[in-house]
Amino acid sequence: MGKRQIGDMQPFELVITLIIADLATIPMSELTLPIIQGVIPLLTLVCIHYFICLLSRKSIFFRKLFNGNPIVLITPNGIDYEALKKANMNFNDLVECLRDEGYFQLDEILYAILQNNGTISVLNRSQFNPATPSDLKLDTTPATLPLILVNEGKLLHDNLTLCGIDKTFILQNTKASTLKEILFLTIDQEGKMYYQPYHKPFQTIKTDYKGAQW
């Protein structure tokens, strides 16, 4: 199932998860049952899940069969009542989902789509979108992605290699005597460090780092 949560799973994945949970408890609760009678069904389900995912990836037909199709509930003309009935939803359900997404006015919504995992995705009308810098024709500094360098006093060597900096650079800029003083440290592509020491307020440090793009 990867790293998805319950709410993000496809229907067949949720079914397999529930079955796995049920199967796992059987040898635990029934002492006369050998553990292998719990392990083999679990492994079988893992294999079945893999093959269903493989079929879904390779074939659009099987993808539709196992995952279903998203349903468009709201179109530019308004609420599609037939689609709502097909999705077994009533108006209260629809309005509740839209409010969860932060939409209280239905006329602001261009499309609302019920996804296979039960969530609703909303595209609102462009005049109700918040203004962006490109709308206002403003120049902005490029966005940067901070990289974690120290996590609870431990260096993350892969990230250090990616940045091309070393422990000395970190200690010089944070003015810490050892890494154990550093609770959390990140650096972005502009050289700005977020430094959180133990039991002290955080600091933002501008360094002269002009590193690689990652």
Added chain:
Amino acid sequence: MKRFLIILGIICLITALGIYEMVSVQGVMKKLTSDIRNIHTLVIESEGDITHLSSEINIVKDYWITHEEYICIMFNHKDLLPITESISRASANIENNNFDDTIIELNLLEEYAKNSSHVMSFHINNIL
């Protein structure tokens, strides 16, 4: 590719366990059934005094106790209990020279062994 190899490994493991189960269980049950039939024949031929067959039934008992430990890895202990109990009763009946009860118990034991062989085997009927 890595995931595919892992899944293939799991399928091979499950298949290997199935084959091992089939071979081991069939072998044990076949020997058990054959030993019981031999004892059954010896009991009928003994014409009254069957106490001398204690050693034969004890051999079967020891064989079953040894192999039950391996079969227990894959099967419910409860499914194997009737065979263990039946062997114990047959042994007690032979020691007490109970001809009729011994015959009944040996017939029962043979049926248990046949049924267990059918229930425990890796068979499409059992899966479906």
